[in-house]
Amino acid sequence: MQSKTLTGGQALVRLLANYNVDTVFGIPGVHTLELYRGLPGSGIRHVLTRHEQGAGFMADGYARVSGKPGVCFIITGPGVTNAATAIGQAYADSIPMLVISSVNHTESLGKGWGCLHETQDQRAMTAPITAFSAVALTAEDIPQLIARAYAVFDSERPRPVHISLPLDVLAAPVARDWSHEVVRRPGRGVPSSEVLDQAVAKLKAARRPMIIAGGGALQAAQTLQALSTRLAAPFFSSVAGKGLLPPNAPLNAGATLCIEPGWQLIAEADVVLAVGTEMADTDYWRERLPLNAELLRVDIDPRKFNDFYPCAVALQGDAQQTVAALLARLPEAARDASAAIQTVSTLRQAVKAGHGALQSIHQAILDRVSAELPANAFVSSDMTQLAYTGNYAFSSHAPRSWLHPTGYGTLGYGLPAGIGGKFGAPDRPGLVLVGDGGFLYTAQELATAVEELDSPLVILLWNNDALGQIRDDMIGLDIEPIGVLPRNPDFAALARAFGCTVTQPQNLNELQMDLRAGFSRNGVTLIELKHACALVG
Template sequence: MHNSSLTGGQALVRLLANYGVDTVFGIPGVHTLELYRGLPGSGIRHVLTRHEQGAGFMADGYARVSGKPGVCFVITGPGVTNAATAIGQAYADSIPMLVISSVNHTASLGKGWGCLHETQDQRAMTAPITAFSAVALSAEDLPGLIARAYAVFDSERPRPVHISVPLDVLAAPVARDWSNEVVRRPGRGVPASSVLDQAAGKLAGARRPMIIAGGGALAAGQELQQLSTRLAAPLFTSVAGKGLLPPDAPLNAGSSLCVEPGWQLIAEADVILAVGTEMADTDFWRERLQLNGELLRVDIDPRKFNDFYPCAVALQGDARQTVAALLERLPQTSRDAGAAMGAVASLRQAVKASHGPLQAIHQAILDRVAAELPANAFISTDMTQLAYTGNYVYASRAPRSWLHPTGYGTLGYGLPAGIGGMFATDDRPGLVLVGDGGFLYTAQELATAVEELERPLVVLLWNNDALGQIRDDMLGLDIEPIGVLPRNPDFIGLARAFGCSVAQPHSLDDLQRELRSGFARNGVTLIELKHACAR
């Protein structure tokens, strides 16, 4: 093909393919036609979603399961505002996402002519919820902007990037073919030797060291396991870090820092190493965690070192390389772990013993899930009470296996993120945990799931015919409950209309059988579990 016959839109799609993009989520519109001209023959799979919010959540789920940036194509104006909630969620949880949208013709920008899909300043709408948002005013800007986006994904705190491309830039032939100009950054590096020495000295001298690992540490599982063993240090994770240690590892304290027994144990630490975790109140379910020991923090984002939890030693760098560098500086012999293992065993018992009646029901359901979930499956969850309990009681078998919209906390995340996660690998089945309230935010994405998926995706719909958490919160504050008892549709009929297999178990034994059947079926199964049936 002669270079000049390549349009900006076509060259951009080729460039993305050269960066390793294999899937994009989106809905074609009159303002993205020139992007779609580039898709045939590019090797990139396009997944048609039913709403741009679904496209954003699918890109997020894809990124969480694959570790690669999720990509979506959306139109100017309403496409961008529809996707904004998903962009905000990815920003809150440090998920790499590339949002490519159109924007009106360059000549019209900011002039208020009333063009189709026009917004006063599209970049300003996504700037606060992205690492950066930029407008490509010429096709020549695009390779630099994509390189800058991948610098964020590869070398900085990964967060969404939004690039708007004017209609005329998408359509015009490029002056030269830059679609092979891939620029990858060298990665994240390690802290200075003196800082590593200081941190290793504090860890070596600690009597009761403990570790907290988050979503920034997902690549450091092996190193963290060695460090935990060598220091005899209980290892806690945030929800984003679930699965970093095997469930049966005797020092695995799990994601229990959001409940009383976890708070009590971390308060006993004399040195705490926090690796790749924001340490936000949404991680701990309380305004401030009681940390009585010295805090050492490993993070790629320098703004984390003096925020809510100022640290004694700030280690700015890549989680895996930094933990490996600490291991090199620590004594090779492992300490006696008896006391630490005992503390973790007591913690696990205390968590189960502290369940209220509702959490006990959740535990019973999650036990059935654990019994039937295929070894390599992942779970995508919504903002629902079943998932809030699962966040700290469900033991993930590996990282990238429990997706939850932690920081932003948006309803409607679970189903589309689960669908997106299915495209991240060729072989992993998925389970979605969603409540009746959140399901109706993005239920239309069942159409995408049924159309596209040929592997088992099981949607477990926990139907308590209520916005249960909000009702409970109102009652707890002595507010008369209003707007928390919605009239729900016939969910089984709805799922059947989309083409799902359906089930409505009437006991926990029934549920376990239906889960087994669902995971044996290539396609989408919706299981509606009524609150009363789980008792």
Template sequence: MSDAISCGSRLMQLLSAYGVDTVFGMPGVHTLEAYRGLEAAGIRHVGVRHEQGAGFMADGYARMSGRPGVCLLISGPGVTNAATPIGQAYSDSVPMLVITSVAANKDLGMGRGRLHEITDQARVTEPLTAFSAVAGDPQQVREHVARAFALFEARRARPVHISIPLDVFKAPDDQPVRRRTAHRRAAPDPEAVEAAAALLAGAARPVIIAGGGSLGASAALVALAERTGAAVVPTIAGKGVIPDSHPLALEATLDRAATQALIAAADVVLCVGTELAEPDIWLDGPLPLGGPLIRIDIDPAVLARDYDAAVALEADAGLALAALVEALPERPRPGPDRAAAVAGVRAAERAALTPLERKHIRVLEALRRAVPPEGVVYSDMTQLAYTGYAFYPCETPRRWFFPAGYGTLGYALPAAIGGQIAAPGRPVMVVVGDGGFQFTLQELGTAVEQKLPIPIILWNNDSLAQIRDGMVARKIPTIGVDQHNPDFLKLAEAYGCRTAGPRSFAELEAAVTSAFAADGPTVIELREGAPFLG
């Protein structure tokens, strides 16, 4: 080709202008023009072992940093391999930009049997994204990228997929790049604020349910709780938005009986940044609410779905909560009666733990002692994490991440890699089960290559235990749930990882502390039946 800058190279400059410093991907013959421009644009490339890993890494990067995670993948199998993490990001409202190649414009939809061909690739990811578009020329690349970042900045964050035809990747692009003006988040309607404030001012037993949409509004949420005396229940995605040590904070126990009873007895319920989705409440129908509902959400569809809201505010959570605090009369901090009610619910939830959950709690307490206050946990779909998302203490937001909505196995390891790359100075730990680990364990190679000091807590019960237990409870034969596992520690050593098999809680804590100081990942295997776990 000529000395002109290609669209693929210019795209990397464009991403840099929007603040992108890292992309996760696997080079392919169809994306070479993008790789031509990576170094010149100052963007770091993290090579993966599977496109699913790239998607989860971008997700983990975004959850840690609050900025969009970016994938660069080939068409066809690259897209279908990444569909699962795209679906996870969609379900959990994570900003992710997926850029892929696609057949040349002249071949789109023709079914000619081109390499990696899908006759309509955009439709593959359309149900999993805010939008999926094909950029027909370099100018459309700019337009779609601008549209994506406008969505990330001002609306409900969800993944975006931009397919770039092979001829467009190679096309000359002599236009300078610039970032479009950032978009403002929606401010609340003043009349709706006044109506919501009036309900809260008259409430004696208010409850706030705080979802992932409130993570950036922690200070305003705590101020509102203290001004109204509201008990605060975080969802799984909202974990840490109020410190667990706060006298008005419940743990992430929205799916447990005592917490649901408290909500049913409330005289006003404020839901902020949450769908009240099934994985949060685990009920066949809606969550019973004891009083009128106030809803704050940036997504108007959420405001109208499933529940009748007395007041609905379509707005950014931080702006809406700050406006409510301003509109409410000042009160002294909540008295001991309200704090005692919250403490009673927390005690009731702890008293109802199963024997297995009590075992989990002992492990989680040891991990909490070993993880510094600023440490972050990426957890997988495993029973230890099901207890952990409720009862692992967090004092600030973005300290425990869990694939709640889509519920995919294999999330934790690659997501933690993305999180560690986003925040290299922060301790990052993985909690994963033996089943989920085998979905993406090949990304141990990426963690070793990148020299990431990640302790990987492998909870091993040689089965898909949650499903097995469900089969037993329903008197269904336990088919397909008792697995033949490899020797995980030998496998990890083959990748170049450090390993540990602790035989006491002291050894577990020491292994985690040592792992944070290492120059690569450490796999720490805990067998569910180990004597020291009780």
């Protein structure tokens, strides 16, 4: 009954299904045919992207919205190099992603025979931007490597994993069926009682405690809100942590550590508790925060405890469990929060009062977005000026609702990540914020969006006919602007060619109506804001 024997590729697909993978993003190629042999009947949906970078970004967006690892199938060589930017972005932002690629036949590896798609060492290309990159030299290696990948996702700092499968390993019959051998590791645990007691002693003694939380704390929203209330501590988030506290929570200082009012407030703290955040300059827009406080850090990654911000107490463990353990050791009575609440209120007023002319335009647009964005929607944003303002000025109502390529800062992220987010949460409407420059990096993924999506995805294209931020930076440094004023295509015609509904509002009222219509339409809507200054003029 040889016909019933699974190939390595078929067995791998079954194994992924048993790890509850429901979606993979990719483009079939001659080197991945055995993976595609395994897809029919597996229960896994394949999403055809139009570029491997798009596959990686979609897997990233899927993971950020769903909380599950995003998975993509990539061909040998150029598929891997095309996806490397997306892998790097996921690595920088601690996003769980499983990249499955083919590689040339085992006997040819490293020999330079000139095989199709050959690279000198494919694993070495992705090793620096993954938790690990490995080659399965036999079919028996596959379940071990997949188990190791999920150990990273479940128990360590979640980051991408790349597993390369030689063509002969993919095609050869497996000696036994290991496709049901699912191994899940225990969670991340909590610090020792001694360390928890040290942190609690400092929090009790603090006169002006404050909290910073990031993407590693997304499962800890309720406990963090309770801790902020108990301590009367103003609560800051990183961009990845937006939505951890409700917008109207009186102690929610938002993601404002990237602007002057936030810097001024954090400088007043005497104890800062940082939970699941890298505390990177990409979040703060300055080399170093003006911390005058003792720093307590909760993190799964021990390398964070003595880096750019060495801490007084290192609490290695799961964010939700660790914050809950701190709460259990603190006095139950909440402190008087009146002074802290007033401080946060003053901060919020200062943020809006401090807008420059461009940021005021952004705020007017974001206010109309906020008025029409469904309560359960998510926003996927690219590296564009409108999103930079939105990072600190736009309120998110829940975690996993604001996707931004913070750490790596790659252009072209917004659209494919938004598409991936729709597969991670099909019932959630999606909004993409993208500039004209970044949009052209991955505009081809409109084909995937129109082909695959039957629920609302609205793309808000900020078209200023420029690489606006770089132009402004050049002018600010007295550099003659070069290469920042490109000739753009007719974006409306381009989007219609893909099958999108397109609008070009001429004022804020029209924008709001177009947003409302877009979120009520099952399909893809592109709204082009061209020379948006005129909208609020």
